[in-house]
Amino acid sequence: MNLQSSPFLSTLNYLPQGIGVNFPFFPDDTEVGAFETLTVNFSSGQFVHSISLRLLFGGRDEQEQRIYSINGGAFVPFFANSDSGDLTLVIDQAATVTAEFDGNRRLL
Numbered sequence: 001m002n003l004q005s006s007p008f009l010s011t012l013n014y015l016p017q018g019i020g021v022n023f024p025f026f027p028d029d030t031e032v033g034a035f036e037t038l039t040v041n042f043s044s045g046q047f048v049h050s051i052s053l054r055l056l057f058g059g060r061d062e063q064e065q066r067i068y069s070i071n072g073g074a075f076v077p078f079f080a081n082s083d084s085g086d087l088t089l090v091i092d093q094a095a096t097v098t099a100e101f102d103g104n105r106r107l108l
Helices: none
Strands: 002-006 011-015 018-022 037-054 063-070 076-081 086-102
Touching: 002 011, 002 018, 018 037
Parallel strands: none
Antiparallel strands: 002 037, 011 018, 037 086, 063 076, 063 086
């Protein structure tokens, strides 16, 4: 498995609280913010039952509202109350090769 960030010039930051994306023009390296994407790539198709997240897109006072895509399919909106800091997305998808988390709110 490997992780990628986008857009161009963004970097992954491995922090004590987890992984963040840092884009020079929006410098908040502790989350996946607007215009940023975190992609999880598996070397071969995997059955993914669920993906657990913790404060993926912001601070504790925010209602998380973002989108994700599996294997390049349609983006699916998700909502999480970050007061608890935890969210489990039930995927139940065989042959998963990529999971993409987008910091934009395009579908909401």
